[in-house]
Amino acid sequence: MSENQIEIKDVWKVYGRDPKRVLKKDFKSLSKNEIQKKTGCIVGLKNINLEIKRGEFYMLMGLSGSGKSTLLRNIIRLVNPTSGSIVINGKDVTKMNNDELLDFRKETFGMVFQHYGLFPHLTVLENAAYGLKVKGISKEERSAKALEVLETVGLKGWEYYYPKNLSGGMQQRVGIARALANDPEILLMDEPFSGLDPLIKREMQDELVELQDRLQKTIIFVTHDLHEALKLGDRIAILKDGEVIQEGTPEEIISKPEDSYVEEFVKDASPAKVLTAGSVLEQPSTLIYAWEGPRTALTLMSKANRKSAFIVNKKREFLGVVNEKDLLKIVETDSDVKVIPESIIKKRESVTMDTILEDMFTLFAQNQHPIAVVDEKGKFKGKITSDIIFENIIPYEGDLNE
Numbered sequence: 001m002s003e004n005q006i007e008i009k010d011v012w013k014v015y016g017r018d019p020k021r022v023l024k025k026d027f028k029s030l031s032k033n034e035i036q037k038k039t040g041c042i043v044g045l046k047n048i049n050l051e052i053k054r055g056e057f058y059m060l061m062g063l064s065g066s067g068k069s070t071l072l073r074n075i076i077r078l079v080n081p082t083s084g085s086i087v088i089n090g091k092d093v094t095k096m097n098n099d100e101l102l103d104f105r106k107e108t109f110g111m112v113f114q115h116y117g118l119f120p121h122l123t124v125l126e127n128a129a130y131g132l133k134v135k136g137i138s139k140e141e142r143s144a145k146a147l148e149v150l151e152t153v154g155l156k157g158w159e160y161y162y163p164k165n166l167s168g169g170m171q172q173r174v175g176i177a178r179a180l181a182n183d184p185e186i187l188l189m190d191e192p193f194s195g196l197d198p199l200i201k202r203e204m205q206d207e208l209v210e211l212q213d214r215l216q217k218t219i220i221f222v223t224h225d226l227h228e229a230l231k232l233g234d235r236i237a238i239l240k241d242g243e244v245i246q247e248g249t250p251e252e253i254i255s256k257p258e259d260s261y262v263e264e265f266v267k268d269a270s271p272a273k274v275l276t277a278g279s280v281l282e283q284p285s286t287l288i289y290a291w292e293g294p295r296t297a298l299t300l301m302s303k304a305n306r307k308s309a310f311i312v313n314k315k316r317e318f319l320g321v322v323n324e325k326d327l328l329k330i331v332e333t334d335s336d337v338k339v340i341p342e343s344i345i346k347k348r349e350s351v352t353m354d355t356i357l358e359d360m361f362t363l364f365a366q367n368q369h370p371i372a373v374v375d376e377k378g379k380f381k382g383k384i385t386s387d388i389i390f391e392n393i394i395p396y397e398g399d400l401n402e
């Protein structure tokens, strides 16, 4: 079976009269605006090509009107693409007749919407079981399954309440439970958390990450919140005017924005402008003074379960890094060595306390190891790891439409 579960090829969606004419050569290369001016047609999607792997958490991100919802709806043909193919589990959904399509949707997908879409007159349990009822599953069986998924999303004990008794976050859990009840292979989530207040939103995001660790579904998640995209996604496609302008892992998007639009996104979304290395550094578990000698260094490192350590001189100035292998070699070849020889101290770059965190991304991309932070006199103050950068560079909770 192909690793790609979803393959979207050359998909266009054009709204308006005689939309196919937009696909002719004269128009194809024009921008969305120009096409609209010349033809009156609105380009929803422009030549989308994406491959989504089985089990991948895939984010569609962009501003309002960029085409995220249109793309999501094309995938299950709530909207028909104007051209192109969408192959899911080896089957081209654009070629399915209505019956095939309805069956395929029911079997394969679960959907979670922004506005929960719960039935107010049904209990939490009945809401969660609704999809199974539509499928014709017996009452006993669907209740058992609904109870199970409600427990999975943390709603045990709430089965016989009505949606109006629940907070927004809890209602969205019911929405997720309902989508999961069917045990779908693919979950489509259209801005599911954007109606929630920031704290609840964060909690729901954390829970979804945990849930996905356990369930390993393929998830396609629409958002206009960059922080959300970076936090949840294995990969992110950024859309603008119906086109994918960048696709990549969160790290790739942040470290190498490929377009001024993405750069602006990243800049706006990052409070790293004010976060400096000094404000987030941490103490290393092994800091070794150069006079301490190779054997002490090895003991300290083994206690801390580290293969390398930062070395400072008596004034605590940062000298570089040593690794276990080099130290062992020294100890084995010359038993009289009292201090760590300068030759095995690898000079590594350090950053100053006021280095802006965002600027350290490229440094990490090149080095992939902890970096020493020093004060203006070169004194060692602590270290920065890629985890610290990643945790701190994106605590943005805002909404790009604000």
Ligand SMILES: Nc1ncnc2c1ncn2[C@@H]1O[C@H](COP(=O)(O)OP(=O)(O)OP(=O)(O)O)[C@@H](O)[C@H]1O
Pocket: 015, 016, 042, 043, 044, 062, 063, 064, 065, 066, 067, 068, 069, 070, 071, 224
């Ligand atoms: N039924 C329709 N008729 C005409 N144009 C449409 C229709 N639906 C969407 N569009 C246009 O397609 C483009 C993409 O819209 P879409 O709703 O997919 O964007 P979006 O990124 O999901 O935005 P939002 O975050 O506001 O939901 C927009 O220019 C929109 O005006």
